[in-house]
Amino acid sequence: MIGYTRSVADSDPAAPLLAVSGLRVAIGGAAAPVRPVAGIDLSLRAGETFALLGESGCGKSMTALAIARLLPDGGRIEGGSLRLAGEDLLAFSEARMRTVRGGRIGMVFQEPGTSLNPVMTVYTQIAEVLARHRGLRGAAARAEARRLLEAVGIPDAERRLDDYPFQFSGGMKQRVMIAMALAGEPELLIADEPTTALDVTIQAQVLDLLARLQRERGMALLLITHDLGVVARMADRVGVMYAGELIETGERAAFFASPLHPYSRKLFAALPDGAQRGRPLDALAGSVPALDAAFAGCRFASRCPQVFERCRHEAPDWRQRGGQAVRCHLYDDAENLPAAAGGAAAALAAPRTHSDAPLLEVQGLQVHFPVRKGLLRRTVGQVRAVDGVGLALRAGRTLALVGESGCGKTTVGKAVLQLIAASGGTVRFDGREVAGQDAAALRPLRRAVQMVFQDPFASLNPRMTIGEIIEEGMVALGVGGNAGERARRVDALLERIGLSAAMRHRYPHEFSGGQRQRIAIARALAVEPRVIVCDEPTSALDVSVQAQLLNLMRELQHELGLAYLFITHNLAVVEYLAHDVAVMYLGRIVEQGPAERVLAAPAHPYTRMLMAAVPRIETPQAVGGAPPPAGELPSPLAPPAGCHFHPRCPKADERCRREYPPATALAGGHEVRCHWPEIH
16 A cells, blocks of 8 residues: 555544635636636545536536646636635645645546656656655655556556556556556545546446545545446545536435436436337437526526526525535425426337348458568568457447457448458448459448547548538539539538538537537438448547437437447447447457347356446445456457457356357357356
């Protein structure tokens, strides 16, 4: 265990370590400032986890930056107080705050890839913190840096100190960030979306690590997230934030048993799961309002299903309900919250029938990347990114390709589209071979199979309007007739995805993340495809925007008969959306079949590991329960002999280490590659 310096607050366990009162933040000039934080009150005791929950744009991250006094240029604290162990942080000079940041207050940012310096070794970056906040240098600093890496579960820590960030996986980079945050022995750790872009197994490891280190060190943890499953696993208390204000607070158990605010209830209703399959999600309409205008009444009024006239003109006060507090007019006079109006829409009518013949069929697909070294660039090895994958996708159905980051899912999607060359195997679309064809022969495929990428901001040209972006594919592939007909189609597509045709002249930066993902879908639809490859399209979206996007995808599939190859690590989305599932591990499919069979009765140990790693709101008592998934995904450059999963498998024996398992057919089209499958 790493040493821990007790804080002033430890002398009185009831005293809050962090006390925030009336915190107000403004960004921009006095004429039209944006106010992302508009009077926040919260407190946090030593050893406690407070989860700040809400959609993107609600002000969660700006609250964290204000606490650490790290506001962006043009940002300022307009009012309120910040006290750490009784000391007024707003009275500290900037020089004194530099001793607090990284020391008494540690921060773990959302994206470790952009938070770590790419040209400095891990040791150099940790050593900066140790020298600044603990006066450690030389051999003492290196020994402490090694202990920190060991504490966060990085193997071979002494050697890895001299590695650069690009030599670590996403989960490992996040652990390095945690080690840096702990180097100053903080009393308070602020974790801003620490697991948003991580797959379920790495997420489980990081959350378990944070919980263990918090117990050992007695730290307070301010956890910022939009993931209700993470809140259920980690939090002691919860605060729900909307448009710069806290609107509900309470103990975790009470909050999950009965969320009070209509906004909180809508967040729960928007969660996808198997029980919602076949029905649209109860998505929250609209988006968080702009924070550069004055608000006369409740900030949620424009989106609330239970709004009445008073809500539009008078801001609600706090009301206490047992161990919870809520800011809502519904509780001014009523004993109980009225039932929510409306609800999810009825299930869609049965879609038209389609042929049982596969629309897209992949057999024995291989994608190997050569590793070259030396002056003559001789090939010394092969990265087996995809190593014999077989898939079949039918019209009007969704095939989910799931697995950890690095297992080869995205490479399969790109190889299907012939964006990268396959090393072997066949890819047939509508019965015709497309692998290895020239550009002219691939033109029908380019129109029929489109892709929606994970990061819409990176995949949309920032110098083109969204109208030009959507029309570009039509021009390139000769779709849509003349310019006038194409313009009318662009307008119709924008209306279809929930945007206005008047927005066609705007640029990508003028839209939210969820809107940009909708634009990416409209671009794919513009050329009338039959298959859309979706590469993690919801991974960075909060729950309400995710629900809107999933509803749109279902409607489009029903109306147009689209087939989706849905690449994801979000198993809750798979349970809701997918008809079929293929589980991928280290370049190979280890289990596949109908979604209801694979997810209800997983036969492969790896599939069961993925399912067990998902944080679920139904089991908030599981904090620190089941052990996190063992180990890291091995390198595809040197996959283990025998079954690739055997180094991480609790059932592995000598046969598993020696022989790769053949395919075993189970009932109902379910297939697994395991020597010891769990057959139900």
